[in-house]
Amino acid sequence: MKRSLGPQTLVYPLPVYLVGSYAENDRPNIMTAAWGGICCSEPPCLAVSVRKSRLTYAAVQARKAFTISVPPARLTAEADFAGLASGRDCDKFARLKLTPVRSELVDAPYVGECPLVLELALLHSLDLGSHVQFVGEIKDVKVEENCLDPAGKPDAAALDPLIYDGGGRQYFRYGEIAGKAFSTGKAFLSEQEFTCAHFLRPS
Amino acid sequence: MKRSLGPQTLVYPLPVYLVGSYAENDRPNIMTAAWGGICCSEPPCLAVSVRKSRLTYAAVQARKAFTISVPPARLTAEADFAGLASGRDCDKFARLKLTPVRSELVDAPYVGECPLVLELALLHSLDLGSHVQFVGEIKDVKVEENCLDPAGKPDAAALDPLIYDGGGRQYFRYGEIAGKAFSTGKAFLSEQEFTCAHFLRPS
Numbered sequence: 001m002k003r004s005l006g007p008q009t010l011v012y013p014l015p016v017y018l019v020g021s022y023a024e025n026d027r028p029n030i031m032t033a034a035w036g037g038i039c040c041s042e043p044p045c046l047a048v049s050v051r052k053s054r055l056t057y058a059a060v061q062a063r064k065a066f067t068i069s070v071p072p073a074r075l076t077a078e079a080d081f082a083g084l085a086s087g088r089d090c091d092k093f094a095r096l097k098l099t100p101v102r103s104e105l106v107d108a109p110y111v112g113e114c115p116l117v118l119e120l121a122l123l124h125s126l127d128l129g130s131h132v133q134f135v136g137e138i139k140d141v142k143v144e145e146n147c148l149d150p151a152g153k154p155d156a157a158a159l160d161p162l163i164y165d166g167g168g169r170q171y172f173r174y175g176e177i178a179g180k181a182f183s184t185g186k187a188f189l190s191e192q193e194f195t196c197a198h199f200l201r202p203s
Numbered sequence: 204m205k206r207s208l209g210p211q212t213l214v215y216p217l218p219v220y221l222v223g224s225y226a227e228n229d230r231p232n233i234m235t236a237a238w239g240g241i242c243c244s245e246p247p248c249l250a251v252s253v254r255k256s257r258l259t260y261a262a263v264q265a266r267k268a269f270t271i272s273v274p275p276a277r278l279t280a281e282a283d284f285a286g287l288a289s290g291r292d293c294d295k296f297a298r299l300k301l302t303p304v305r306s307e308l309v310d311a312p313y314v315g316e317c318p319l320v321l322e323l324a325l326l327h328s329l330d331l332g333s334h335v336q337f338v339g340e341i342k343d344v345k346v347e348e349n350c351l352d353p354a355g356k357p358d359a360a361a362l363d364p365l366i367y368d369g370g371g372r373q374y375f376r377y378g379e380i381a382g383k384a385f386s387t388g389k390a391f392l393s394e395q396e397f398t399c400a401h402f403l404r405p406s
């Protein structure tokens with residue numbers, strides 16, 4: 001039996017993104033955002049939503065660029081702080097002892113201590129109400145060498161990314177593997193379908 | 204030292220959404236999507252991106268509505284299958300022995316077996332290239348009673364939602380709690396700031 005909770009922004013999982021931008025005078029800033037996700041494959045794009053009152057909003061509009069740094073669990077308190085305080089009141093990089101790294105591809109800084117960062121050029125701004133959704137084209141993804149497996153693929157366990165739980169107002173880490181993608185579902189194919197290339201989405 | 208992986212759709216975490224819609228003749232259908240997330244607080248909105256070639260694309264455009272059902276880990280294979288097969292080739296609800304429940308709020312079905320579902324009315328369609336992003340206004344969130352804590356709040360561990368790992372082509376479950384949100388970050392406040400209501404974002 002399901003209970004109706006009314007209209008609200010409740011879904012799982014939610015990300016923990018540190019949105020990097022340059023405020024006035026090239027001052028690097030970050031804010032924590034959970035409203036966002038990948039939104040297109042070609043061109044590769046990510047969307048993140050920001051309130052118009054935020055310092056990050058004006059900065060992204062001015063520079064037409066932002067970064068997404070994905071904090072590991074060891075930076076939980078830092079990520080939480082970056083969502084509590086405004087860059088108008090303090091220099092969050094300095095306060096958190098984090099390193100702003102200037103992107104060579106877009107006009108925005110990323111967090112050196114985060115093992116996964118995306119550099120994005122602003123493509124669209126969509127005013128949705130309380131938030132404006134920034135759609136950015138992903139110009140590059142950079143990953144720490146020690147978070148890549150021997151084949152050069154990113155290792156989620158090593159990246160140790162945070163998950164935001166809005167319902168419980170807390171952060172989670174990743175747990176166990178539940179199954180292989182584009183694989184475990186084949187159990188539901190008939191023998192005939194299994195050998196029919198058409199039936200399966202090209203990987 | 205970071206390694207550049209080039210422009211690609213790599214970020215953590217990614218969701219596993221079952222997007223529910225009615226195809227022609229009120230035929231209920233689902234597809235699995237990982238490109239999406241919350242995009243606005245007021246009105247509460249969620250965005251999900253779909254290729255124009257998908258049956259779901261035409262269905263959502265026709266009915267101006269969709270649902271998001273969040274599958275628990277015990278439905279990993281079902282969720283994977285719904286991303287492998289097309290509703291043009293088979294009745295996914297029947298094949299997976301899942302129950303299509305007609306929403307009373309929007310013109311779309313959700314998955315009865317999923318402990319968390321969202322019902323959405325289409326607000327915007329944004330053509331981004333390979334994908335069209337559907338922005339839906341969340342009309343209601345429904346949660347299974349046994350996934351609510353005594354205070355009536357959703358319990359992430361009980362919901363047991365999946366996380367898609369695009370880099371590793373696998374699904375993860377939630378793990379341990381990393382910290383309290385809007386709380387653990389206060390460690391970086393000075394004593395003066397800690398008592399200054401202005402400094403902290405209203406919760």
